Amino acid sequence: MSDSQVLAPEGPSAVGGGSTPPPTARSAGTPRRRGADWRKRAEIAVLTGPAIIVFLTFVIVPVVMAAYYGFFRWKGFGPPTDFAGLQNYVSILTDPTFHDAVRHNFTIVVLSLVIQGPVAILFALLMNQKIRGRSIIRVLIFVPYVISEVIVGTGWALMMSDTGAFNTLLAKIGLGNLEQSWLADPDIALWTLMLILTWKYVGFAVILMLAGLQGIPDELYEAAAIDGASFWQQQFRITLPLLGPTIRIWAFLSMIGALQLFDLVNIIWGQYVAATAGTSTMATYMYLNGHLAGNYGFGSAVAVVLFLISLVVALVYQRLVLRRDTEGALTGASGRKGRKK
Amino acid sequence: MSTSTAPVAEPQAKQQVLRPTQKLAWGSPVTYLIAVVLIAACLGPVLYIIIGGFRTNSQITLDPSGLPSPWVFTNYADVLTSADFWVAMGNSTIAAVATTVGTVALGMMASFVIARYDFGGKGLMYSLFAAGLMFPMTVAITPLYLMVRTLGLTNTLAGIILPQIAFALPVTVIILVPFLRAIPAEIEEAASIDGASRLGFFWRMVLPLSMPGVITVGILAFINSWNNYMLPLFILSDPGTFTLPLGVANFASQYSVDTARVLAFTSLSMIPALIFFSLFEKRIVGGLTGAVKG
Numbered sequence: 001m002s003d004s005q006v007l008a009p010e011g012p013s014a015v016g017g018g019s020t021p022p023p024t025a026r027s028a029g030t031p032r033r034r035g036a037d038w039r040k041r042a043e044i045a046v047l048t049g050p051a052i053i054v055f056l057t058f059v060i061v062p063v064v065m066a067a068y069y070g071f072f073r074w075k076g077f078g079p080p081t082d083f084a085g086l087q088n089y090v091s092i093l094t095d096p097t098f099h100d101a102v103r104h105n106f107t108i109v110v111l112s113l114v115i116q117g118p119v120a121i122l123f124a125l126l127m128n129q130k131i132r133g134r135s136i137i138r139v140l141i142f143v144p145y146v147i148s149e150v151i152v153g154t155g156w157a158l159m160m161s162d163t164g165a166f167n168t169l170l171a172k173i174g175l176g177n178l179e180q181s182w183l184a185d186p187d188i189a190l191w192t193l194m195l196i197l198t199w200k201y202v203g204f205a206v207i208l209m210l211a212g213l214q215g216i217p218d219e220l221y222e223a224a225a226i227d228g229a230s231f232w233q234q235q236f237r238i239t240l241p242l243l244g245p246t247i248r249i250w251a252f253l254s255m256i257g258a259l260q261l262f263d264l265v266n267i268i269w270g271q272y273v274a275a276t277a278g279t280s281t282m283a284t285y286m287y288l289n290g291h292l293a294g295n296y297g298f299g300s301a302v303a304v305v306l307f308l309i310s311l312v313v314a315l316v317y318q319r320l321v322l323r324r325d326t327e328g329a330l331t332g333a334s335g336r337k338g339r340k341k
Numbered sequence: 342m343s344t345s346t347a348p349v350a351e352p353q354a355k356q357q358v359l360r361p362t363q364k365l366a367w368g369s370p371v372t373y374l375i376a377v378v379l380i381a382a383c384l385g386p387v388l389y390i391i392i393g394g395f396r397t398n399s400q401i402t403l404d405p406s407g408l409p410s411p412w413v414f415t416n417y418a419d420v421l422t423s424a425d426f427w428v429a430m431g432n433s434t435i436a437a438v439a440t441t442v443g444t445v446a447l448g449m450m451a452s453f454v455i456a457r458y459d460f461g462g463k464g465l466m467y468s469l470f471a472a473g474l475m476f477p478m479t480v481a482i483t484p485l486y487l488m489v490r491t492l493g494l495t496n497t498l499a500g501i502i503l504p505q506i507a508f509a510l511p512v513t514v515i516i517l518v519p520f521l522r523a524i525p526a527e528i529e530e531a532a533s534i535d536g537a538s539r540l541g542f543f544w545r546m547v548l549p550l551s552m553p554g555v556i557t558v559g560i561l562a563f564i565n566s567w568n569n570y571m572l573p574l575f576i577l578s579d580p581g582t583f584t585l586p587l588g589v590a591n592f593a594s595q596y597s598v599d600t601a602r603v604l605a606f607t608s609l610s611m612i613p614a615l616i617f618f619s620l621f622e623k624r625i626v627g628g629l630t631g632a633v634k635g
Contacts, residue, residue, distance in 0.1 A: 043539060044454050048466065051451035051510055054443075055473065058507035062484035063476050069484060123379055126372045133376075139622050140380045143387060146618040147611055148568035150586035154593045154607050155390040158600060165389060168404060203383065260479040263570045267590060283479050290483050291575060299483040307480040314475075 063307075066300040074297035088301035097275055098302075101285040102309070104190065104278065109258040109313075111194050112201075113251055119198070120205030120250070121243070125235060127206065128213045138210070141203040149200075153267030156196050157183065183268065186278035193279050196264060201257075205250055212246030213239065248321055255317065259310050262287070282306045387611070394605030401600050416605035426606065428581060429588030430613070436498050436505070436584055437566040443506040444562040445555055448513030453543055455514065456521035457529070467518065473511030478504075478572060486575040500576045501584070505566050513558040520554035521547060553624075560621050567614055585610045 070088055072080035092098050127137060144152065159165045160182040167179045182192045216239065224234045262283035269277050272288070286306065290299015393401065394416050395409040420426050455467050478485070485504055486495075494500030524547060532542045548555070570586040577583055583591060592606045 047450040047454045051447040054507045055510050058504040062481045062488045066484040126375050129372045141383050150570050150589045303483050
């Protein structure tokens with residue numbers, strides 16, 4: 001995603017190594033130095049070996065194998081032999097239920113940005129005022145983010161069911177005509193999902209925005225106030241532009257998360273109902289048609305499609321939006337920058 | 342990140358602002374109102390789960406949104422005396438602790454080399470780990486399941502611990518490398534003059550100095566493992582190996598009629614995460630915002 005930026009700070013130190021002579025010169029040194037060199041190599045091998053082995057075995061190899069399995073009709077037993085070429089991909093891309101899933105994913109991506117972004121910024125602006133109990137408020141709005149998806153899903157599923165607490169509460173406060181089949185009605189279910197997603201993740205966005213707000217120097221507001229700028233003028237002319245990098249990174253994380261959405265949908269709607277309720281996602285499609293159906297070749301192909309879609313979105317976003325920030329925030333460079341503040 | 346310094350500087354600064362009273366008078370009540378609404382919205386569903394566990398099924402059927410009357414404790418007692426709950430709790434604890442220890446140990450060693458050794462291929466190693474950010478578990482889950490099965494690790498906790506460590510490594514390396522690199526070379530020189538080897542330097546100096554970073558990545562690894570649902574769903578099918586998220590999901594479908602007990606089970610499995618969060622709240626918030634925002 002951010003390869004070029006990740007590499008950038010590494011490049012010089014890895015290749016040139018300013019203070020030390022290049023490796024070839026060192027290995028041709030005296031016997032004693034050669035011994036030290038071997039010792040260093042052994043240290044490097046021992047220290048990085050376990051991490052690299054675990055990482056390659058459980059991240060890189062499976063990803064590469066997915067690309068390979070995707071070309072086979074394969075039930076997951078014995079070596080894949082029934083080569084199918086692009087047949088799996090053709091089936092996926094022509095399957096209307098997959099189209100639905102993709103459409104749901106992208107709807108969720110857009111709605112998440114449109115709903116959670118302004119809400120989070122507004123809340124962060126208000127929370128950034130000097131009020132009592134600010135720290136306790138921060139803790140409490142973060143609670144939904146810390147609770148696991150399964151608990152959130154189980155609780156909300158019970159609340160939003162047809163005879164659940166939400167509908168009876170509406171009836172109690174005299175809004176009985178608003179009662180809906182929140183989870184089952186295909187016209188509404190996606191909005192219910194958005195409500196739950198917003199509830200779960202807006203706290204995270206607020207915390208991010210608050211951290212961003214604290215990086216804005218007070219002097220700017222003082223100067224603006226002296227020049228007669230109103231509160232809202234200050235927010236639009238100072239806060240929003242300077243909060244830009246934070247907003248852009250949050251949007252990136254939100255988009256990628258929305259494309260990978262699985263847990264909540266699977267918990268609340270189950271793998272079979274999601275499609276009819278209009279909340280299926282690419283990941284639930286993969287679980288249903290790959291894992292549960294035992295079609296591992298097909299499931300791997302779905303994984304590849306999911307990855308490529310995420311990658312394209314990430315690259316386009318990186319190109320068009322993130323490049324405006326001088327430093328990519330997912331790289332080590334920003335880690336250093338962050339601590340200096 | 343700058344939380345410790347900002348509030349100190351602010352009060353004096355604000356006094357110099359023109360017309361401060363008008364701004365406060367406008368801001369305060371609305372701000373408090375919104376804060377209260379926000380908190381109520383955040384905590385409402387959580388309280389619904391917790392309080393619901395104190396009701397009986399007939400109470401819940403008659404009035405799903407009411408308060409307990411009378412309060413009953415049998416649901417919680419049942420869950421607390423059931424083997425299902427404690428088995429899942431034990432499995433979750435083992436998996437989360439092992440994942441945290443493994444992530445910190447492997448991540449720290451690799452980051453130390455990347456940050457402080459000079460060798461060809463160092464940049465390559467860093468970008469290898471960084472590339473892992475591109476592969477969230479959702480993308481790799483199907484082939485990952487096949488890999489775990491090939492290794493004979495399905496239905497074992499090792500089958501979720503090892504992949505969790507692997508998927509936690511990219512973030513860990515990206516957070517720790519700048520930390521380790523920031524330790525001044527003078528300290529390393531002083532240590533080596535005093536006779537410490539590179540590894541001695543690692544244990545005596547690097548580890549204590551990078552503790553904040555270590556704690557941050559440890560907490561992230563712990564929470565991710567504790568809440569992980571997708572990986573256990575694929576890897577574990579024997580109820581004896583279920584972690585809490587699977588246990589909750591399983592319990593909810595098994596006793597779907599017994600709503601009150603499901604609510605009790607759910608709220609009890611929420612408690613460890615909430616305690617953990619309240620203990621490390623500053624670190625978690627700081628770590629997440631630091632890791633993301635910089």
